[in-house]
Amino acid sequence: MIDAVVFDIGNVLIEWQPERFYDREIGEERRREMFKTVDLHEMNNRVDRGENFRDVIYETAEAHPEWREEIRHWYDRWIELAQPVIPHSIQLLRALRSKGVPVFALTNFGIDSFAHAETHYPFLGEFDRRYISGHMGLIKPVSRIFEMVEEDSGLRPGQMLFTDDRQDNIDAAAARGWHTHLFDGPTGWAARLVAEGLLSEAEAAP
Incomplete structure (x- = not known):
């Protein structure tokens, strides 16, 4: 029962389709390059395990300055990813x-x-x-x-x-x-x- x-x-x-958000923002080709270069899903897993949301995203952004602005969207515009x-x-x-x-x-x-x-x-x-x-x-x-x-x-x-x-x-x-x-x-x-x-x-x- x-x-x-x-x-x-x-x-x-x-x-929950972050790739779709980034395809709109930067185009599919650049999105694929970013997701290949940066393990964004593991970044998100750290947040899901209880680490500070902003700190994890911004730390990852600083570690990859070539993608800094795009990675920060994961925090700054998060609700646009989760819809x-x-x-x-x-x-x-x-x-x-x-x-x-x-x-x-x-x-x-x-x-x-x-x-x-x-x-x-x-x-x-x-x-x-x-x-x-x-x-x-x-x-x-x-x-x-x-x-x-x-x-x-x-x-x-x-x-x-x-x-x-x-x-x-x-x-x-x-x-x-x-x-x-x-x-x-x-x-x-x-x-x-x-x-x-x-x-x-x-x-x-x-």
């Missing part, structure tokens, strides 16, 4: 809560970047429990982060259904015995929630 539904946030509730929302997914979150189904967030997100996101996306305050990697000090897909959710919530792995857009995160949760759904769009996620008996077709419809 599923007693809680656990949402990832990036690319599940809010689109738009995925409306149907937010609707599903709210439909579950209206049915009395506990809804958690488990997300790789920095402390300061999440606080910033909350000022733009009020639905981030609607979860029953929020597990933010920056506060936890480690990121998915490390097995321990899933164990920490179990310990804090008091739920067994088989009582939770988790959706995430990354296969490695899904595999890590499944290895602990969680029910999982690889998110590839809200339509498939809605169908899974209906199949599990958590929502009716009408409740899950966009």
Whole structure:
């Protein structure tokens, strides 16, 4: 029996495609060169593990002066990287809560970047429990982060259904015995929630 539904946030509730932002700003060719030269995703992982958002971005920018301005955008214009929302997914979150189904967030997100996101996306305050990697000090897909959710919530792995857009995160949760759904769009996620008996077709419809 599923007693809680656990949402990832990036690319599940809010689109997270930094490459798309940079393609618009500097063009695809230069973006590819920058991402090849600078490990921007590992930079972001440092933030998601709890390091200071501005310090990490600006330190990386200073280490790569040829890309200084572009790298600083990751902090200065961050909300433009983390958009738009995925409306149907937010609707599903709210439909579950209206049915009395506990809804958690488990997300790789920095402390300061999440606080910033909350000022733009009020639905981030609607979860029953929020597990933010920056506060936890480690990121998915490390097995321990899933164990920490179990310990804090008091739920067994088989009582939770988790959706995430990354296969490695899904595999890590499944290895602990969680029910999982690889998110590839809200339509498939809605169908899974209906199949599990958590929502009716009408409740899950966009």
